[in-house]
Amino acid sequence: MDVEIRFLGAAKSVTGSKYLLRIDGEAYMVDCGLFQGPSNMRRRNWEDVVEHPDKIKEVFLTHAHIDHSGYLPRLVKKGFKGKIYCTKATAALLKIMLLDAGKLQEEEAKWAYKKGYSTHKNPEPLFTTKDAEKCLELVHTCEYDQTVLVNDRIQLVFRNAGHILGSAMIEMKLIGDNMSKEILFSGDLGKHKQHMHEAPFVKESTDVLLVESTYGDRNTPDIDPISAFGEIINEAVADGCLIIPSFAVGRTQQILYYLYRLHKNKQIPENIRVFVDSPMAINVTALYKNFKSDHKLEIEDKNHSVFDAAFIRYINAQEDSINLNLIRKNTIIISASGMVTGGRILHHMYHRLPNKKDTILFVGYQAEGTKGREILSGENDVSIFGINVPVKAKIRELDGLSAHADMKDLHQWLGNFKEKPKRTFIVHGEEMAAQALQNHLVSEEWSNVIIPDFLESFKLFQSI
Template sequence: MDISVKFLGGAGSVTGSKYLVDTGDFEFLVDCGLFQGRRELRERNWDKFPMPLDQMEAVVLTHAHLDHVGYLPRLVKQGFTGPIYCTEATAELAKILLLDSGKLQEEEAEYARKKGYSRHDDPQPLYSMEDAEKVFPQFFPCDFETPIEINPNIHVTFFHAGHILGASIVKIVIQGEQQKKRLVFSGDLGRYHDPILFPPTRIPKADILWIESTYGNRISEKVKPEDELRDAILDIFDRGGLAIIPSFAIGRTQLIMYYIFQLMEKGKIPKVPVFADSPMGINATELYMKFKSDHRLAAVLEEDEAHPFDFPQLKYFKKQEESKSLNEYRGNAIIISASGMATGGRVLHHLYHHLPNERNGIIFVGYQAEGTRGRRLVEGEKFVTIYGQQVPVNAKIYQMENLSAHADQEELMEWAEGFCEKPKMTFVIHGEEESSEELAMKLKNELGWNTIIPNYLESVMLFEGI
């Protein structure tokens, strides 16, 4: 048996993760992400999938973020009919996220058509809500730490990765004619001291390893995230402004609500209105109540009077009319709204109306990919384009990498040091060039590993004749 892999995304960029594993008579995809960020990356989403989809047997998912699951409706639309293996929470979150993504793409195509700012005469969405719904019957939810047979010779096990609810490190054991091989995909690794999620599981052995490198060249400051968030909020409130937090609906929104609740209960910030303005974020939050064994807040959520997802100052906004009522809001309040990189969603309305006001503050709490509106804002641009119009940036911009869901360089190295043996090959993936190069060099110099930074669409033979 020969085993090879083709890098269809997540190589040379922090987006579009897709890794096609071929064992000769069985081909499957690990992750099925959407490309985001720069136009040249986003345009890849429209390309035809580079193999006949009736030959692909399965998809295995690490977690539910768009850059890991967002291409699924396109895959199914092009003919994929196989099972999609993932943890139970990942399946439920992916349903919420894909529906929201389809809805946003429909709305953005319609808005572009109405306003005439698209390059196309009749702009179309990449996929619709109906396309997203067609994916759902193919989900095959799995338990953590329980091997699943996806083929008589291939077993998959999911281990906690932190990062978001349901996120997993994926271990794939392939039994050849003479020997078995272990493939390990880190997925996106979370923080070791996250107050909500379990730390990444240490894996003792891998013949081939795929390790993410989002923050492969960054070491987080030794400051408590809640203190950093408190300082930013108080700074904004001292100016009489509104704190707007663009936040990924899955994971970051729940962590931010946890910290805000803690800060208010401890008297460290005033008890002002907190608006959770993201239907997807609201639906995702409900899953934390459902999957209590997948996180560390079970005891906290048992409190009847108030807890991080239900306290007097917190108002959930599902309807668009409620969201629009905040357009003219003035004074101290906190708005948490998706998307985290300000690439779409309701947060754009808030930025459009509140960026020009110098009293306000925008707090970015996660990674801002190259080419995104969030990246341009944290890099200091004085104007950003929203809905085809130039909007002046007078509000103060804050970036808090300590609140990121991604392991930093030290945590990535700590996880890597958990391996008892050197992998035969370690692919450093899901990172921008500098991040991947620095982590690859560090793994090579300090652990003696054979590290490879793959290129987009590159194919690599992993084993021959096993």
């Protein structure tokens, strides 16, 4: 058996996770994500980096985040007909997220047509909700920690990655003619100590490792995020509103849980109002109730869900979302997307950024090229809906909430390997972060630690 890997994304960057494996000439894919962020990155979504999508046998998915799953409908549109292997919670999340992504793509194409943004006369969406629906029919669900027989040459085991609901690292066992080998895809790893999930599964050996490096060069502060959050809220809502751009999956539920605790302990104003203004976040919040064993958030208090507390309201209708712009104080608005790249958060930013009484609170990683990064890095104005909006609102950041392992978590997880992998690829990190992790591993006497380039290929095994 000959095995080759090609890095179709998340190589010296954090989005577009996609790895193409050629196993004796047959193609498989691990993760199938969209590129996000600056336009030179997003343009890659339109390039046919996968030569023959119809010839890809199967896709194996670590988790539902769009930068790992959002290219799937495009792959289906281009002819992919195989199965998409993932955990049950990932499948449930995909249903919400891919349909939403399809709708967004359609809206963007319409908008580009109306405003004449596109260089094409009739701008096409990357994919449609129909493509997303077709894609969902191909999903094949797997249990954690069970061996999945893909065929007589490939076996998989999904292990908890502690990152988001349903997230997994994938152990891929390849049964060759002469011997077996294992590749471990870490996917995105969660923190060691956290409120949401158990720590990532401990691995002690593998032949080839792909490890993420989002926070390879920095630690997130070791603070009690709940009390830090409480302080920010009290400062922000006395004479203004607090706007939180939040990821619909995980972060929103974590924040709601913290708000519940703060409110119950009377650490924030009793009459505060909290609005969750994101249909996707609302649907995902419901999933947390269905997949209780997949997370460790204590979402029930005396048989009542913390998500149904009276001070929390869920906004579905667009009109109600727009009406939130009229509220002046004592209010928290949680809206998506988390990096201010699209969705209802855009109109909140448009209205709140020029107002110095309001506060914007970032609660997650802001990738290069996103509006979130621009605002956080202190730009005086940002372009929203094609208009330059001055940044007068207070900008705050709550750092300890990331769903990603930070530097010391990564070091700890990698330190579990009793036998060092023969080859390690550092992926899913901007260049500085990937390099810092590479330096660390080299100092720990790991050999063959590689930071692959976009579209670079490597022969992993020959004649095994």
